[in-house]
Amino acid sequence: MKNDVDRISDLPDVILLIIISFLPMKFAVRTSILSRRWRYIWAQTPYLDFDEHIFIDDRSRRLVTINPREWMLYKKYEASIRFVDFVHRSLLHYRGDRISTFRLRFCYNGEHYNHINQWLHFTIRRHVQELDLDFSGGGYALDIRTGYRAFELPNYLFACETLNVLRLSYCKFNPLFFKIFASLKALSLIPVELSSELVSRLLNSCGVLEMLKLDNCHGLSNLNIWAPNLPLKSLTIYDCRLFPVPAIHIRASMLLSFDYFGPMVRFDVEKMPNLVEARLDFGLESRFDSNGGEINQLLGSLENAMVLTVCSYVIQLVRNGYNQRKNAEKSKKVLPIEELLFKCLPTLLYNLKNLTFKIGLDNSELPGIAWLLRSSPNLESLSIETGLERRVEGYTDVTILDEYSFGKRDNWESQGPPFNSLLYHLKLVKICGFTGWENEMRVVRYLLANSIVLEKMIIKAPAMTLFGASGRNSKKNFKLIRQVLALEKASRIAEIMFY
Template sequence: MNSNIDRISNLPSSLLVIIASFLPFKEAARTSVLSKQWLNIWRDAMHIQFNENFVKSDEPEENRKVQRDVFINFARQFIANYSQQVIKTLGLACSKPGDFLSDIQNILMFASSRDVRELGLDFSDPTWRELALENHQAAFELPLLVYEHGQVLRSLKLFSCSFKVSNFSNFCALKTLSLGWIKINMGSISAILDSCPLLENLSLKKCWDIENFEISKPGSRLKSLVLEKCDIAYDGVLIEGPKLQFFKFSGNVGEFLLKNQSDLVKAELDFEMETEFDEIGLFLYNLLQDLFAAQVLTVCSVFLQIVPSGDEPLGLQAPIDVRHLILKTALHINEFCGIKFMLRSCPHLEILTIDIVPANILPDYGAPYPFNPHGFWSKDLMAEECVTSTLKAVNVKGFTGMMNELQVLRYLLHSGHAMEELNLYVSGEGGSNGETRGFYMGRAQQVLQFKKASRNLNIAVL
């Protein structure tokens, strides 16, 4: 039998369309180069994404206008020649919708006529800065035809797109809602939750006019909550009622109260926007205690710098059940106490991922107790319970072999009696002193020579 036969291309076109529909729209379009039979298959894909991301923000406005005209003309031709009766997903990203109102209206009519289940509308401008304080007026208003189609929608994304909260009662089957770059208050958020009883996933990105974020609706089906760089006036977050499985927060440190979150599986905390150090450690200490059930936890550099300054500098009084801890860290000495704090607070830890990234090192940082940074990871110090007993795998992403990285790895290998894997993902970026990936690979070889407590350890340099 000839193993080189292309069996997929010999399938009927109706099946090829189904195969292409499982691919992202851009990847589906690329199948047109495979053969003549694949040439137009992608044009019947059921996951459609019209994205103007090829418009270069650093070019003159006249050039960008030409590029947008080409983009809209492509979308216009695509929907005019589309032959399928149903589409599953339609996404539209266009930063200047005011220039193409009739075309956008036609795209939305096309989506409604094909009973689209997942609709994403992003009218934000890529040049807007997420960390900036200025807010931007919504660039587009959701038209009536989308509300009229609301009973079919399962997923809705609205970025820089205003809407009427009173019409959200039409979205009675909605399970996923993502809002971004809009002004919205807590009253409107609560009204949306009341209007969408099946809602399971709520995401807010760069929203403002929220005073205190509070969800206390009993019987809520909400399982996933993402609050990303939103302007919450009093930095207060209260979650009581929904049994979350995923919680992600990105922004400034404030008072958090997550009550009875025993179903939580995964949490991500990013406070890299924070600029102050004093008197906020207790907030993070209490938040960490509320996340007691999380199996996977991601924390940032600022979190590591601040959390030991809370109630107990050495670790939580009531340890948490984290099995996979992900540290977004520069392995700066300001983070050392926080890393030890987290290891001591996670006695059942099985996987430790150290993701080495640029970090916000707080200028007014104060260590919670005196320590010698050069001897902090000494093999002579008592190791945490998880390191000696339960830790099985360590992943280091962005490895460059700097002194602090080597010290931490030496400590983990010397004390990790249960370790089975150490995976070093070498950085592909050059250093400020002209270092290259090959230079980092050479440093990784040093780790192979470290004394190892585990006889079953496999070290991979990737």
């Protein structure tokens, strides 16, 4: 057998096109020099990926007389000229009838609008199905105030009937009609200037929309996700600043996944009967505005979720709902067994199987941890991701911290059957960021001693903490591992694994 046989070139065009589809266009075009067989393969690929960033030459030496930012802007300008010419020539030589995906990463600074307009018109004529436009360019545009200039999308783009996936970054638009969205299934807007009215118009024109992501969008007074008749399955709201009325209204009965990251706002959420997964992260929110009742109500709206992730803010304020409910019943006589009803969410999370805490394991979080565990009677998997402590100012109630301390083995068990029944379902515990400090050890000790059907506990330490150390630290770490392995376990089959 000859060693110089080119088996890849003997593959059919369909396979070669699949190989090229994984390459940015700059490298896809270069395959044309491999052989005559490869010369025009790239010109038929339905996946066009143009990225300006890979045209920037980082190897050239900076002149001493030029400061670093001016040098970067110069290289960026030079790269943009070469990039625009490359895209233009590539599309002139393109031979495909249809474009499945067109991806463009370009730092728009107000120039080359006509070129971009021509490229978009080219993709529309080729019946593009997925359009991904990002005009941020890494923040090196000539607009010093913002680092970019939003590209205004042409109106004809909204007449494309074949488009079913649209991702827009650093764009602006306000068309008179949205014919494009008659077939759109996935829409991502990342930093895009919107208005509440524009969002409503979008949703009213999206008859088959299944995924909506709003990331760092601005200009909204409030956010109304009114989609009772849409097949909307995934909703992500990430750090969208609402002013002057910070409120989010959601009506989406088909929703399967809800992900929120941002400041605390007023939520008006109808129950989601099909919800599978939810994530609530209020970022670096540290204000206490008696939001416990609203958080309880929000969690109640997510009662059908099987997977739930919550941040420290939720955990610290969830108990405040107990104070509000108990004060409302102050005039009534409360029996001891009825007292338990005030120590969990008004709506128990019976469907919840997987719960994740993103916390610092501060003492102020322990009551909220107990609250949510008691409210999740059928929990099977618990994940604790430790990180920076975030104590909510003006709320920490030091009088109750000892009541919920992990250090007292029987305290939580004495709180009542709803919390105790949880321990008969818990099979998996994951702890990430384990360093062995006091509260972490108490958590591990408590869960091992009380989780009767536990099958596995996975403990993952930060890099260089448990296994990367040497010398004296290494001996200390292995001593810590031995201490964990020696802890009493209620489950005979429980395994403890370290990573």
